[in-house]
Amino acid sequence: MSLVMGICGKICGVVLLGGALVALAPVAHADDFELSHNQRIACSRGLSAGKLNTATCRSYAYVFNTKTSEYFRCTVTLALTRDNKEVINVQTDGGCVKKPRIFDTDSHYSFDATETEAPNTNSFFGPGGYAIWASDNNAQKVRGCITISSGLGSDISKCLDMTFQ
DSSP, X not given: OHHHHHHHHHHTOEEEETTXXXXXXXXXXXXXXXXXXXXXXXXXXXXXXXXXXXXXEEEEEEEEETTTOOEEEEEEEEEEEEOSSOEEEXXXXXXXXXXXXXXXXXXXXXXXXXXXXXXXXSGGGTTOEEEEEEEETTTXXXXXXXXXXXXXXXEEEEEEXXXXX
């Protein structure tokens, strides 16, 4: 009996109560979130001689649910307005927007993300876009996704499963 408890207690989730084996409900694994390792920052400036100057900086990061492959695209913005002598105003804004799952099933995933360069380098596509890479840690499965602004008000997002040769 102790051998059964020693082996099955670790594997099966059973417990001995009053001399009887009682099965326990499976332990739910909590979602695990990771922050992307590839943040970018882009700043723009409006300069006019003798007038107010404004600089706006924006940075993006991604928070990824390593169990479900859902992710959040987070942004923080700082806008600074000054004249030639002093800082007049500082404003900040930001938040995270939930995005859809990359994979349909739960597993244990890894990911990375990157933003395109500032809008002036790809102005045809409006403010640019981002790429998400996700892989299943339990299987040889990798998916790459790119989202870009169409310049017409909606984003275009496509994912592709990688093949291994």
